[in-house]
Amino acid sequence: MTGPLQVVWFKRDLRVVDHRPLTLAVRAGPVLPLYIVEPGLWAQPDASARQWDFAAECLKELDQALSTLGQPLYVRTGEAAQILAQLHAQRGIAALWSHEETGNGWTYARDLAVAAWARRAGVPWHEPRQFGVIRRLKSRNGWARAWDQDMAQPLTPQPTALTRLEGFQGDRLPDSATVGLAPDPCPHRQTGGRTAALTILDSFLNARGRDYRFQMSSPVTAFDASSRLSPHLTWGTISMREVAQASAARMRDLRASGDPDASRWRASLVSFIGRQHWHCHLMQKLEDEPRIEFENLHPAYNGLRPQVADPDRLAAWSEGRTGFPFVDACMRALNQHGWINFRMRAMLMSFASYHLWLPWRETGLHLARKFVDYEPGIHWSQVQMQSGTTGINTMRIYNPVKQGLDQDPDGRFVRAYLPELSDVPGAFLHEPWAWPGAARLAYPPPLVDNAAAARAAREAVHAVRQGPAHGDQARDIVARHGSRKAGIPMRGGRRKPAASSSSSPGPDPQLTLDL
Known part of the structure; x- marks a missing residue:
């Protein structure tokens, strides 16, 4: 086959089943399945070796599936627009195919560069949707109904075969060190593929x-x-x-x-x-307003917290040594697994933002690196929600002692991740500083006073919410981003009739995302 190619660019859609770009491209001509290892992407502060290791496992299995169909995955390392330009010069690209991506700011800028190249080169770029996210959405009204209709569409079957292409020798899939990522041990990480x-x-x-x-x-x-x-x-x-x-x-x-x-x-x-x-x-939300990765959704909160985190507090929180056992156990579990349940993610972020009064961008980046499942759209929306900077969500300041008593009453979870507390009696496990033997523990005292820190944070955020312009801006944010009453079922409730759909917010989406 010597004619121009249908290039299917795999990004974060590493499968052959229900992959609309792949199936449509096969109908149009010979397909080159392409994955680009982008050093610039992996140099971003939200990237980590644990994420790459998971992705590499997914890519190896994807390559096996594509090879079975007839054409292996073609891996290249470099800048996307340059690699596509090289392919176009060498062989000719009839069309570029990929799923739409709602990624971080770097991928957004990269896609703009690729789109500019494609226009100059006269190469059409087809981007079917992967999720229920709608690009250039004008109104949230009817969004959930559109999601239902989209998800009810038949699955796109995998192609029966791919034409074998000769003359394509790609790069070897690198390890995380070769990509330039720092060592990141995660012994209980899930397996990719x-x-x-x-x-x-x-x-x-x-x-x-x-x-x-x-x-x-x-x-x-x-x-x-x-x-x-x-x-x-x-x-x-x-x-x-x-x-x-x-x-x-x-x-x-x-x-x-x-x-x-x-x-x-x-x-x-x-x-x-x-x-x-x-x-x-x-x-x-991120698709509609990419700035929320970097800026407060509600501008009234600008300047509320320091622009630079206190290094000692940030390190203690990041390493699981704040002196609050349940917080520290959750962070250490996350470090070892690359995953923790959503309520505990919310507590970690809330504790950093309220009790420690750390800026959400720095703590959000640390969590992003630790999450193997880091999804920018979900992550930055939730980071701001748990930090109280959206202006439209309930302010939730988690009491780390109460959370421990409620969620780990017998201390099984804390003891599993904080062996230095093994001698502490159960009655004192969530407040070891109150135990008479606390002085001999190899565990730090609380970094802050629980009640006083929570009270100070609540008062500071409440003062912003009482500002004269807060309400008008909050209503604008609800109109742009709020869920609709008829929209999204949760907590076992039935949907309200579609006629109730309006610009008012639906249920508070905090603590609702354990997939």
Whole structure:
């Protein structure tokens, strides 16, 4: 084959099933499946070796799937626009195909550069949607209905075969050190690849997920009870449409079954399906307003916190040695697993923003690097929400002692990650500073006074909310980003009639995203 190519550019959609760009490209001509290792992307402050290691596992399995179809994955390292220009000069590109991406600021700028090159070169660039995120959305009205319709579309079947292309010798897939990433041990990280994604989806829907609704809040139970699909959705080894349709099919089977646990299963699946909507709802915010990765959503909060974090407080929080056992155990678990349940993510961010009064951009970057499932649209929306800078969400200042007592009452989770507290009696485990033997512990005292720090933060944020221009700007933010009353089911509730759809906000989406 010597004619121009249909280039399918894989980004964070590392699969061949329900991959619309791939299937459409095959119908148009010979396909070159391309993945570009972009040093500039991996040099960003939200990138980490644990993320690359997961992605590399996904890429290896993708290469196997493509090779079985007839054409291996072509890997190149460099700048996307330059590599595409080289391919075009060498062979000719008839069309470029990829999914739309709602990524970080770097990928947004990169896509602008690629689009500019494609226009100059006269190469059409086709970008079907991957998620329920709508580019250039004019209004949120009807968004959830559009999501339902999109997810109900038939899955795009994988191609039956790819034409073998000769003369393409790509680069070897590098390890994280070669990419330029610092060592990042994560001993309990999930395994990447589509096989793992399908396995955990099946185990969640048919075995692990029965009590998801009740067990996802505590880290004691959430590691098993949550779906654990989030890194696979982030890296696209499975599509949201596949997850949505498998969830709906399981719900139908439960309605017809005589399973005595069917009602418990259905309640959990209602919650799980609602969180699939929220996944894309939050990504839509970044798509509509990319600045929220870097700037306060509500400008009244500009200057509220220091621009530069206190290095000692930031280090103590990042390393899990704040002196608050439940906070530190959650951070250490995240360091080891690359994942923790959503309520604990919210608590970590809230504690950093309120109790430690750290700027959300720096702490948000640390968490981004630790999350194997880092999804910029979800992440930065939630970082701002938990820091109180959206101007439209309830201010939640988590009491780290109360959270420990509520979510880990017998101390099992804390003891697993803080062995230095092994001698502390259970009655003092969440407040070891109150134990008479605290002086001999190899564990730091609390970094701040719990009550005083929370009170000072609450008063500072409340003062901003009482400002004269706060309300008008908050209403504008709701009109642009707020969920609609008819839109998104959650906590087992039924949708309200579509006629109630308006510009008023729906349920508060905090603590609702355990995928």
